[in-house]
Amino acid sequence: xxxxxxxxxxxKIQERPEYSKSSKPNLQKPMKKIISVIALVAxxxxxxxxxxxxxxxxxxxxxxxxxxTNSTGQLAGGAAYVADLLWGTTAGTVTNDLGxxxxxxxxxxxxxxLGGQQTLPTTGSIFVEVVAYGAGAAxxxxxxxxxxxxxxxxxxxxxxxxxxxPAPAMTGLQGFALNPVPEPSTLALGGLGIxxxxxxxxxx
Numbered sequence: 184x185x186x187x188x189x190x191x192x193x194x195k196i197q198e199r200p201e202y203s204k205s206s207k208p209n210l211q212k213p214m215k216k217i218i219s220v221i222a223l224v225a226x227x228x229x230x231x232x233x234x235x236x237x238x239x240x241x242x243x244x245x246x247x248x249x250x251x252t253n254s255t256g257q258l259a260g261g262a263a264y265v266a267d268l269l270w271g272t273t274a275g276t277v278t279n280d281l282g283x284x285x286x287x288x289x290x291x292x293x294x295x296x297l298g299g300q301q302t303l304p305t306t307g308s309i310f311v312e313v314v315a316y317g318a319g320a321a322x323x324x325x326x327x328x329x330x331x332x333x334x335x336x337x338x339x340x341x342x343x344x345x346x347x348x349p350a351p352a353m354t355g356l357q358g359f360a361l362n363p364v365p366e367p368s369t370l371a372l373g374g375l376g377i378x379x380x381x382x383x384x385x386x387x
Contacts, residue, residue, distance in 0.1 A: 234304065234305070234306065235302050235303065235304060235305075235306065235345075235346075236302070236303050236305060236306040236307065236309075236343025236344060236345060237300050237301065237302050237303070237343060237344050237345070237346050237348075237350040238300070238301060238303070238311070238341055238343055238344070238350050238351055238352075238353065239298075239299065239300060239301075239350040239351060239352045239353065240266075240268060240283065240285065240296075240298035240299065240300075240301040240353070241295070241296060241297045241298055241299070241352070241353070242266070242295050242296055242313065242353070242356055242358070243292070243295040243297065244352040244353070245352055246352055246354045247352050247353055247354060247356055248358075249313075249336065249356040249357050249358040249359075250294035250295060250358045251264070251266070251287070251294055251295075251296075251315050251334070251336075251358060251359060251360070251361070252294065252358070252359075252360045252361070253332055253360070253361050254332045254360070254361050254362060254363035254364075256360070258293045258294030259287050259293070259294060259315065259361065260287050260288065260289050260292075260293030260294060261286065261287060261288075261289045261293075262286045262287075262318060263287075263317065263318055263319075264286070264287045264315055264316070264317060264318060264332075264361075265283075265284040265285060265286055265287070265296075265315065265316065265318045266283065266284075266285045266287065266296040266298065266313060266314070266315045267280065267281065267282065267283045267284065267285075267313075267314050267315070267316075267323050268280075268281040268283055268301065268311055268312070268313060268314070269281070269311065269312045269314060269335075270303060270305075270309055270310065270311045270312070271309065271310050272305075272309055272310070273310060274310045274338050274340075276310075277310050277311065277312045277338050280322075280323065280324075281301065281303065282322075283298060283301065284318070285297075285298035286318070287315075294358075296315075299350075300346075300350040301350075302346075303343060305343070306343055306345065307342065307343065308340060308341070308342045308343075309340070309341060309342075309343065310338050310339065310340050310341070311338070311339060311341055311353065312335055312336060312337070312338045312339075313335070313336040313353070313356060313359075314333070314334070314335045314336070315333070315334055315335075315359075315361060316331050316332060316333040316334070316361070317330075317331030317332040317333070317361075317364070318331070319331045320333075329364060329365050330364070331364060332361040332362060332363060332364055333361055333362055334359050334360055334361035334362055335359065336356055336357060336358075336359045337355070337356065337357045337359075339353060339354070339355040339356055340355075341353060341354070
């Protein structure tokens with residue numbers, strides 16, 4: 184009798200809603216969401232990492248010896264001169280400016296800049312061009328407009344590395360000299376020539 188009574192109680196308890204299978208917490212759905220979020224974060228991280236390549240931005244490295252001289256023929260040195268990098272996917276489209284302002288070395292390293300590993304927003308094989316200018320100008324383009332000395336090196340191909348792989352040197356880079364700042368009279372003559380040309384076209 185006692186056995187039948189306990190069996191009846193156990194059966195009633197199992198039939199209650201709070202003990203039914205449908206009322207048990209489903210842990211599979213939250214786990215699936217967590218796994219999906221982790222996969223998404225990992226994918227974004229991978230795309231960010233593999234979307235950036237690195238190179239060694241220096242004109243003195245293993246296989247590279249390309250000193251830069253100023254407009255008077257002296258080796259460019261110190262914070263008075265800075266180096267920048269232009270890049271492109273083809274030799275004819277090297278126009279993307281990385282916006283660097285790496286100062287030149289002093290003492291025994293005059294004529295050279297050692298910018299170390301620099302990151303570019305691309306990967307694979309590209310073309311690069313080193314430019315240098317007087318630090319008095321805010322950018323290379325402003326230096327070219329007459330604000331400071333400026334110059335550029337040869338366009339070279341390079342295959343970027345993916346960090347933490349060693350950054351490749353700019354092999355094939357050649358030394359170059361900076362152009363002088365135009366004299367005020369030269370700038371005035373240039374402006375006068377442009378004005379005359381515009382007037383001539385209007386008369387036509």
